[in-house]
Amino acid sequence: MQEEITPELFEHLVELAALELTPEEGEYLRAQLNKQLQAVHELQAIPLEEGIPPASHGVSYTPESSPPPREDAWKPYPNVEALLSQVPETEEGYIVVPDIPHEALS
Amino acid sequence: MEYEAIIGLETHIQLNTETKIFCSCKADSWNDPPNTNICPVCTGLPGVLPVLNKAAVEKAVLLAHAMHSEIRPVSYFDRKNYFYPDLPKGYQISQYDQSLAHGGYLDVPMRDGEMRRVSIHKLHIEEDAGKTKNEQGRRLIDFNRCGVPLIEMVTGPDIRSAEEAAQYLIRLRQLLRWLGVSEADMEKGHLRCDANVSIRPKGADYLNPKTEIKNVNSIDAVRQAIETEIKRQIRAVEGGGKVEAWTLSWDEDSGTLSKMRSKETEADYRYFREPDLLPIHMDEAWKSEILAAFPELPLERRTRFMAEYGLPAYDADLLTAERSLSDYFEAAVSAYGGDPKRVSNWLLNDVMRMLNESGKTAGELRLTPQFLAEIIKMVDKGTVNTPTGKGLLEKTEETGKSPREIVEAEGLGQVSDSEAIRQICAQILADNPEQVARYRGGKTGLLGWFMGQVMRATRGKADPNTTRRILQELLDTSA
Amino acid sequence: MSTPIPFLPAHEIARQVRSGELSARQVTEAVLEHIARVDGIPGQLGGDPQAEPDKVHAFITLTAKRALTQAETVDARIAAGEDPGPLAGVPFTVKDIFTVEGTPSTAASRMLANFIAPYTATPVERLENAGAVMLGKVNLDEYTFGSSSESSAFQPSPRNPWNLDRVPGGSSGGSTAAVAAGEGALSLGTDTAGSIRQPAAFCGVVGVKPTYGRVSRYGLIAFGSSLDVPGPVARNVTDAALMLQVMAGADPHDSTAVTLPVPDYLSGLEKGVRGLRIGLSPDYFRITYPDPQDGSLREEALPEAIRTAVLKAAEALAAQGAEIVEDVPMPHTRYGIPAYFVISRVEAASNLHRFDGVKYGYRTSQPVADLREMYRKSRGEGFGVQPKLRILMGMYVSAAQYSEQYYNRALRIRTLIRRDFERVFDPAGAYRLDALLTPTTPTTAFPMQDVYGDSVLMQYADQLTVPANHAGIPGLSLPGGLDAEGLPLGIQLLGPDFSESTLFRIGRAYEKATAEEAWRATTPKIVHG
């Protein structure tokens, strides 16, 4: 059987997903992906007539069932401290992460 | 070979709503310490959901209408997925294929008097990301700006020079303020600009690869960055190289471009419909409610000022630079009832100076258009002379009192009674026989000196024309 | 002998607490004692999956102190003559995929093991405001990704109270195991493809997947945002209705929570089924799945016991006056899983983007050269294998060049699945059904570790439940007897949008019709232990 997700494509996906995998994990995941895709291919056998729209939600929203947009009124959040207490590294109110390097243009 | 530049601008416009686009934090945190104007929603905590701010949609509709864009009856939000530390959810809620509006244009008068029509390709609503800064090999992040409502507007490749790009931004900034949808302060990042630049031999009809310059955040920066990049591209091509589709970053301090890492820009955003938000249904009723107060736009008003009031282009341009000033002018013309050019002169010469010095907008002056009209009328009638009239501008602004009241209270009324002036003149001639002799000996230039003496004696209230006439009469005839 | 407190129905506890026969504190203490006896050690990071195999292990975090304080508040309100709410003193648990202020909200993942939520999910808040007493957070598949609850990073994972060598199902396995074992009368679960109904069936309890939009998702750590629905787990239909009554309704924090009024679910509960049209579809009596060896599609009839349970339920309802409509075609049922593989993965991959080690949750402690490496290591170490699988699948099928072939196609097939339901529920159509009656699951609870690891087979356990998630419609799973091994069987009712009242009414009629059957008197093994 032809593998849809080749090791090269898999590496690309892993990079896109910002994941670091052990070799065993990678092997297992790639095999599972290919297996799932076999199941997914069942979709391609379904005759889809023109004009069948995609459904982003199953339930269709009507004007009666849709909440109105929010009024533009400021409500300060009282618990900012609790938010910041979750941050792995902070400094003087800033959230700290490692750098993103730039290249100078000659 | 001669080259021409092909430039398209991508602008991000921060809407001046009270709150952010999907949460109730305030939109403006210019003066706030980092990470203080935040909540679970705009920091992307697990489990939170966005709730759309009505005012953001309404301001976007105003702008779209002003750009002559077509507003879609149903538009959708989509997720633009990418990793960046200033983007707490790991995706930006934006609009992709079915945005609020599409198409349209902005007419931009160029310096040579030509009008350039710049087409608009895309106009959509999205949320802003936070801010990051580098410090000693680390990146510091502030989420205060996360979730501020933005309009992203992308022009067609219709701009041909750095100067034209600058003019486009100047006009856009004027329009945004005019509509009241954005403060459009580039220094504060309310109006941000990325420029797509490519070059081709003049007259060619194909497009070459373009570079994208990020971070050009002032009118001067737009001029300089694009100018620099056009020169770099020409150098590259003439040196036998070619232009690659890089993403560049403009450093305003050093005035240099740097290339951003390809990893940062190579992206498949995997757009898909945002399942957490319902589509925007912009029905006719809502749209007409929003557009009910849609103002006459600056260029239209400029044309009308020239036609209706007979103003020269220069005056009309200045008077429509800003909506408040322009409204002020019309109110003053209407209260004055006389020559609109005369109102324009007063406004542009004197009132403008007051505005610049105080930082106020015309609408905020205590010197109302009615008061200004009153002052000009008093000058016209000779109730006060021109210098007194100009002095009244400040006095009215300071006190908020009507100019007429001030004139009466301070006794500033002009002495136009010629008998009174004649007596004063006669007295001055009698007091200064030497000067009179010199005048009569041919030094007629001394008339100015006599005028000054009369003015001093009357604390400036003597009508200058009358004074001049009487002085000449006395000096010339009593020989 | 009267029912011990841990097994009292929620509506009975509320009645007794409100009337002063029991205090909320008494109830809470009794249930906490029961938990101490049956639950064993809670799931923990790095825990031994085989530890204490004779216990349920429903919990990740037991909040006993908080529960007692809440119970005292309820009692104080009663003493002060105030209305303590319709769920006064009712002990409940919360699937640890919801945020509750001040408690760990882990999603059963290392990624969020240290995350203390600064806000409370709307459904939890509403339950607490109604006087219910939260006992703690219960276990689940990591980020709800699974059908057995075994993929939790917090081990041991829950066991099925009816047979401790079996899985409780998933992903709301902690919820259904807890409710079945008397660890709380109610539990708040979530259902993305069957994650409430499937474990409810496995554990012999009632599970409700409300209509999408009926209950706010605010505070639910998202999996598939267009599919996820919070819903009740209870031991009987009345309790489930009472719980949904409290949770349902619009929420200013959720733009997809509908503004339609919430009907009174309890007033019509005893009305019976006379005149209701209930359909049976052959498409729900077989499953199609890929052969684990060669991947070829196999179609298989459901086990006889499951089939029989459903048909017997139909007979019981017919005897109560319902009209049974047979041979209702639901031709797109079999595409539910493949479409789900695509849609849910795209949404999940995006929803999991935010877990990057920047602002909360796990950040790698290893040295890193740059930001990107911090992301890779934090996510690589923080996520278990199931989230990684969903992320990668989502990345693949939503990539620009594949999106049309997969994602957009799946969304259009979703429309076809929805249309199956619209056609049979259409009041002017050929079938005019009030509900469909189906099995909930193609099997009873499978042995632990049996299909775990095979992501495809695992997913096919949801084949009969996932169409409702695609279509957004409500579903109700009811205990429908026991199989030869003494394992619970689930039957499912599916109805049109916002027809929860009707589903409860049918469910209640079925309960009454089968009240005297022998299996109703059987209780899970652990209870006797």
Ligand SMILES: [Zn+2]
């Ligand atoms: Zn916020």
